[in-house]
Amino acid sequence: MANSKIWFILSEGQVNGPFDHEEIETRLASAKEPQIWGRGQSEWMNPIRWRQSLKESFQTLPSASAPSEPQGFWKVRIEGKEKSPMKYSELIAYLKTLNDFSAVDICADSTGLWREVYAVPRVVEDLGISRRSHPRVPIVGTLNCEGPKGSFSCRVISISEGGLGINDARDLQIGERFEGSLTSPNLYVTVNATCEVVYVGNDGYAGLRFVGLPDEFKSSIIEYVNKFATV
Known part of the structure; x- marks a missing residue:
């Protein structure tokens, strides 16, 4: 996870990336009040917290280069509903039947930590996931809802053509719908959309998840997301 180009840096209102952890360290030296975000994170982190998260990842997550199948059982939770524990090979086989991991x-029984699929490097590698096929990128913004x-x-942390990742969300229920207005210095329009809670x-x-997002707003989001596309 640390050596992959999955990290973005926020400084003076601008988001840049993706970078690997060495490139982030280089940029931190000249960045003003920087914050860092990576796929699988639920919050922007300051440099101290980011470095600590790297250490925790090395200590608790299966290595992407491990030659043998991780031992023990794994659990899967989709939209808050938990599946029965399964072996790692069964986990990968099941995940390959899904088209969307958002x-x-x-969760591996050995760690007890629930994480996004994208936050576990061995799983990402075994699934063959690429950023281009699941383009979720960081953004700084506010979602005002009715x-x-x-x-x-609430604060908006990430965005894709299909929806948003938000923080400071309280008392939301899966399946709940509401009207939202997204404002961000990273977008040239205010995005008005119907949103449905999926997680x-x-x-x-x-x-x-966006519900019936108008083409005008969709094109603006796609343009922003494509800025971070990697080959």
């Missing part, structure tokens, strides 16, 4: 979390429970706002974490993070 609402999928996995729903059955009234008005609320809710225990840390205030939630995944939203």
Whole structure:
């Protein structure tokens, strides 16, 4: 995970990346009040927290270069619904039947940590996942919402053509729909869309799906996402 180009850096309102961890370290020297985000993260991190997360990843996650199948059982959670424990080979076979991992979390019994599929390098490699096929990228913005429970706002952490990753989301329920207005210095328009909750974490993070996003807003999002496309 650390050596892959999965990290983005935020400085003075601008997002750049993806970089590997060595490139991030080089850029940190000249960046003003930098923050870092990577696929599988639910929050932007300052450099100290980012370096600590790298150490934790090395200590708890299966190595992408491990020659043998990880031992023990794995659990899968989709939109908050947990599947029965399975062996690693069964996990990979099951995940290969899915087309979208945005609402999928996995957990190895050996760690007890729930993580996005993208946050486990061995799984990413065995699935053959590429950024181009699942283009979720970081963004800085605010989502102002109007729903059955009234008005609320939350911070937007990531975006794709299909939806958003948000933080500070409280009391949301999977399947809930509401109208949202996304403003961001990274986009040239305000995106107005109907959003549906597809995932809710225990840390205030939630995944939203756009419902019937107008082409005007979709093209703006695609243009932004494509800035980070890698070959």
